[in-house]
Amino acid sequence: MTPSPHHPMRSNDLQRTAPLGGLTVLELGHSVAAPYAGLILAELGARVIKVENPATGDYARGWGPPFLGDDATVFHALNRSKESVTLDFSDPAQKAALKRLILDSDAVIQNLRPGLLEKFGVEADALRREKPELIWCDIGAFGKSGPLASKPGYDPLAQASSGIMSITGEADRAPVRVGVSLVDMGAGMWTVIGLLAALCERGATGTGARVSTSLFETGLAWMTIPLAAHAVSGEVRKPQGSGLSEIVPYQAFEASDGWVMIAAGNDKLFGRLCEAIPGLSEVGRDPRFARNRGRVLLRDELVPRIAAAIRGLSAAALGATLDAAQVPNCPLLRIDQVWAHPQTQAVGILTEGAGHQWVGLPITLDDARPTAGGAAPALGAHNASLLQDHG
Known part of the structure; x- marks a missing residue:
C-alpha cells in the first residue's frame, strides 16, 4: 500500500x-x-x-x-x-x-x-x-x-x-x-x-x-448460476420459495411449532435424513430418490412426503434428531432472536460505537x-x- x-x-x-x-x-x-x-x-x-x-x-x-x-x-x-x-x-x-x-x-x-x-x-x-x-x-x-x-x-x-x-x-x-x-x-x-x-x-x-x-x-x-443454467439448457428458473433449483431437499419445512431449514446437500445426507425421521424409511429405500438428479425431477412428489413426516415434530425435537444424524439444519430465527443468539455473541461481530452495538x-x-x-x-x-x- x-x-x-x-x-x-x-x-x-x-x-x-x-x-x-x-x-x-x-x-x-x-x-x-x-x-x-x-x-x-x-x-x-x-x-x-x-x-x-x-x-x-x-x-x-x-x-x-x-x-x-x-x-x-x-x-x-x-x-x-x-x-x-x-x-x-x-x-x-x-x-x-x-x-x-x-x-x-x-x-x-x-x-x-x-x-x-x-x-x-x-x-x-x-x-x-x-x-x-x-x-x-x-x-x-x-x-x-x-x-x-x-x-x-x-x-x-x-x-x-x-x-x-x-x-x-x-x-x-x-x-x-x-x-x-x-x-x-x-x-x-x-x-x-x-x-x-x-x-x-x-x-x-x-x-x-x-x-x-x-x-x-x-x-x-x-445471478451467475441461474444465468449459466439458462445459457447451457435454455432453462428459465422459477422461484422455489425457501428451496433451491439444483438440490432437493434443501429448504424450510414446517414443524408443529415453527420452521426448520434442512440442507441435505448430497445423497448421503438425504439417506441420513430418511433414516432419522419416522415415516421416511420407505422414501429412503425408493431407488427413484437415491440420486439428487432424480429428487430434483420428482420434487413435487418427494417434498410433500417429507413435509408430512416432519409436520408432527416440534422444531426442537426435529433439530435434535437431525443433529444426532449429522444432517445440516437450523431453525428460522426472527431478528430479535438472531441479535440475542449465543452464536451471534460468540463470533464477536457486534461492535461498539457511540454507546450502541x-x-x-x-x-x-x-x-x-x-x-x-x-x-x-x-x-x-x-x-x-x-x-x-x-x-
Whole structure:
C-alpha cells in the first residue's frame, strides 16, 4: 500500500486491526452502496471523509423510524467512523475546496446520479491527469453504456432487472424482493475489492485507476448460476420459495411449532435424513430418490412426503434428531432472536460505537475483528477543520 503523505502509516501494532491506516478516501455518496463501501474502508482503518449536500445531507439520514438522535438508524449503521463535510457544488469557492479534498485523497468513491459531477465541472479523468496516483471509484445504476446507462437506479430496480426477483419467493405468487439491500451492499463490496486491487497495482506502478461497477452488474453477478443454467439448457428458473433449483431437499419445512431449514446437500445426507425421521424409511429405500438428479425431477412428489413426516415434530425435537444424524439444519430465527443468539455473541461481530452495538465486518485478521469503533457524524460535523485545511 502507498499511504497518503498527509497520513503516514500507523505503528505495526495497529496495522493488524487497521490495515488501511494511512489511506484517505473521499466519499461522494448517499443511500447505501457508496456508504457501505466507505464503512468497510473505515472499519479497516482508512480515514473516510463523507461529502454531503448542505441542504439535505445523505438521504439515508431521513430513512426512519427508528431514529437515533436526529438521524435514522440506517444512516448510523452505514456511516460510522467517518467525517462529514457539507459542500455546495454550485458555489465556486466550495467547488474549489472539493477539488482540493479530492487531490489530497488516495481514492474517491462516488454514486451520484449520472452526469451530476460533470455538470459542475468535476471531471474524474481531468483530476486523474492532475494526480495520476488517484484511484477513482464509480458506482452506477445500470452501467456506463447501453440503453439504460442514464436511468437512475435503486436496489429493488436492480433486483427486478437482473432477474433476482424472478427466482425469489414462491411460484405463481406476486414478485418478492430479497428483504435486505443485497445489490446495494454487494456493489459496495465490489467497489472495495476493485479499490484494493487498484491499490496493490499502484504500489507497483505508482499509478492509480478508475474502478467502475453498477447495481445492475452486481445483480447479474449474484445471478451467475441461474444465468449459466439458462445459457447451457435454455432453462428459465422459477422461484422455489425457501428451496433451491439444483438440490432437493434443501429448504424450510414446517414443524408443529415453527420452521426448520434442512440442507441435505448430497445423497448421503438425504439417506441420513430418511433414516432419522419416522415415516421416511420407505422414501429412503425408493431407488427413484437415491440420486439428487432424480429428487430434483420428482420434487413435487418427494417434498410433500417429507413435509408430512416432519409436520408432527416440534422444531426442537426435529433439530435434535437431525443433529444426532449429522444432517445440516437450523431453525428460522426472527431478528430479535438472531441479535440475542449465543452464536451471534460468540463470533464477536457486534461492535461498539457511540454507546450502541452495531454489526461489524464479517472478517477477522489474525483473530482480531477490524473496527474503528467510531460514531456516525452529524451533518457537516467536520466543516470547520476540513474546510480550513482545504481552503
